[in-house]
Amino acid sequence: MLQTTPGGRLAEDLARIEEIAARPAATARELAANLNELYAATYELCLDRYELDTLLHSAPEIAQAIFAMRLRLRSQIADWHARGFLTRPGERALRNALRIARYVTDMMGEINIRYAQLGPNEKTLRGFSGRSFNxxxxxxxxxxxxxxxxxxxxxxxxxxxxxxxxxxxxxxxxxxxxxxxxxxxxxxxxxxxxxxxxxxxxxxxxxxxxxxxxxxxxxxxxxxxxxxxxxxxxxxxxxxxxxxxxxxxxxxxxxxxxxxxxxxxxxxxxxxxxxxxxxxxxxxxxxxxxxxxxxxxxxxxxxxxxxxxxxxxxxxxxxxxxxxxxxxxDYRVTSRLRLQDLLMDQLFHWMETHDYRFEEDFPIRLIGWMGQMSGQLSTRAKQLIADVVPTVPPNMTRSAIKAVAMLHRTAEPLLDELQALERRRIDRTGRPLHPREVYDFLETKRESSNGAIGYLATAR
Missing domain, CATH: 3.90.1720.10 (endopeptidase domain like (from Nostoc punctiforme))
Structure with missing residues (x-):
């Protein structure tokens, strides 16, 4: 059991997660239920409940323990598969459990570096360089x-x-x-x-x-x-x-x-x-x-x-x-990646649940035409797509070029707002946004948008 000081409550919550992860399953249904419970328990880890000093002190140990837990889950895939336990519900539950546990690891890393972020001219670290907490x-x-x-x-x-x-x-x-x-x-x-x-x-x-x-x-x-x-x-x-x-x-x-x-x-x-x-x-x-x-x-x-x-x-x-x-x-960018993920969750959720679809305008149609014809995007296109597709391959359709541009133009301002919101949250509490807060913020934006967010719009 992971020990933390002085916050016993954090230790208890983490021990509960470890207990669920180690719980044996006798059927495919039981495995899916265990993994869904593991996801829910990890998702409910709200850092506001724990003393900040405890989080700062224990972050490396917590991150290492959660990585070890993910390895143990992965080590059982072959056996679960051989026994027929990884039906679609179990497979989905395992993917979700691994994903949410990785987010907790990220947050521990961000806390450990005191939420440092890339400077304007800085690049991400070289992958796997040295032996550090990264x-x-x-x-x-x-x-x-x-x-x-x-x-x-x-x-x-x-x-x-x-x-x-x-x-x-x-x-x-x-x-x-x-x-x-x-x-x-x-x-x-x-x-x-x-x-x-x-x-x-x-x-x-x-x-x-x-x-x-x-x-x-x-x-x-x-x-x-x-x-x-x-x-x-x-x-x-x-x-x-x-x-x-x-x-x-x-x-x-x-x-x-x-x-x-x-x-x-x-x-x-x-x-x-x-x-x-x-x-x-x-x-x-x-x-x-x-x-x-x-x-x-x-x-x-x-x-x-x-x-x-x-x-x-x-x-x-x-x-x-x-x-x-x-x-x-690189913990200086994992917050941005997490916010991007949660943002994309909502954008695709809106498409599926509320039938949002992309609506083109003249600048987007121009980007599609110029990108496909020239092989190199115009300055305005580069501003829209940023570094997503700086060189257009000859087999990339005009429709795909326009879709990437519309996705970028829709997501970027929302991401800017989320990053500002998280920075205020960190300044106020010393803790990052919980995914629930991100979803709530985005849903409030949608409800007040009159059916159009960026290039996404409902049928009118």
Whole structure:
């Protein structure tokens, strides 16, 4: 049991969460009930109930304990799956429990650094640099040194842009990640990242460049069969390298999110293709798919998604044959990422529940036309989309360009308001906003908006 001083109530609440997480289940229904209870108990951890000195003193210990709890939950996936316990309700409940526990870890990290944030000209930290509170290592892979990346390792990442938050939230289960990539280590020991990016398609970049490239959070996953992982990495590296040598052979980003075919690849489809090649078609990721079964498909249709189910980046967290090696986050930006997530939750909730849809105006139509025709966005378009799609790929439709611009223009002012609200909350109480407060604020905004928020509007 985690001990804290002097706030016994915090210790009791955390012990209750640990007890629920350790509770055995005899049926699929019982497992889903336990995990739903775990989610609810973690969600109800309101930091206002605890002494600030206790939180400041105990933050690193709490964060480490919650990471350990998440590892224990993940370690049971293979057994639960083999016993048929991870039905759709159980799967969803486990994803939700892992997600809400990660938010608690983030808040502890933010408290520990006294809510420091990036300065105007500062960049996020290099991922997994040094051994600090930013990095949690699975004891199974602990060496006391920096992370030992291996060929075939996977990187599950989250960037800073609104489209990253949207990618993490558009399926039937919310997540905190938007990109998946594979590491390949060449004969000289240099690490490369093989990945599919919206702007440039399938590419190979140095690992050091990826870890310096504005990450907010990242997890390293490792397959339990190192020979399979090594073959998969080598074969996808060779496939993408050869595609760059052929005229008209470049593999562009697959906006459809369909799993069949390999002429175009999205990020996690590239990883799927790697393990398909490395296993001679014996391994087909993912075990648990993300579904696009929403009633209102306005946004996903606009960006070109035709799939009804797919391999979303965060689905790798549910894979029975992969271990978490380490997890890293920059606590100066996790608050922004969390607010982005909660904001996207509400935007997509409004689309589904209140039938909100995007409505274009002339500037947005102009952005779509200029972006598709020129391949480079205009200055005004860059202001609307910020750094989301600075270079428009040739296969990105006008509809997708406009959808990304409208999402950014709708979300950015709301995020600014949420960040200001949280800063006032921290100045007043020393604690961040609870997700409930974020949802309440956004719902109040919607109710007073007369049916239109940014580019989202109800039918009139």
């Amino acid at each position: 990095t949690f290592v699975n004891p199974k892979f602990e060496t006391g040194e920096d992370i030992d990346f291996r060929t075939g390792d996977l990187l599950l990442m989250r960037g800073m842009a609104h489209n990253s938050a949207a990618i993490a939230r558009i399926g039937d289960v919310d997540s905190q990640f938007s990109h998946l990539a594979m590491i390949y280590t060449d004969a000289n020991g240099k690490h490369w990242v093989v990945e599919a990016l919206i702007e440039t398609g399938s590419v190979i970049n140095p690992l050091s460049e990826t870890l310096h490239h504005g990450l907010g959070r990242c997890i390293v996953f490792r397959h339990r069969d190192p020979e399979l992982a090594a073959r998969a990495a080598a074969m996808i590296y060779q496939t993408i390298a050869k595609s760059h040598q052929k005229r008209n052979g470049h593999i562009w980003y697959d906006f459809s999110m369909e799993l069949e075919g390999n002429k175009e690849l999205f990020c996690s489809k590239l990883v799927r293709e790697a393990f398909r090649l490395g296993s001679e078609n014996k391994v087909a990721l993912p075990t648990f798919m993300t579904r696009f079964d929403m009633r209102n498909r306005d946004f996903v249709d606009r960006i070109g998604v035709t799939a009804r189910e797919t391999f979303a980046p965060a689905d790798i967290e549910m894979e029975p044959d992969f271990d978490v090696v380490a997890e890293w986050q």
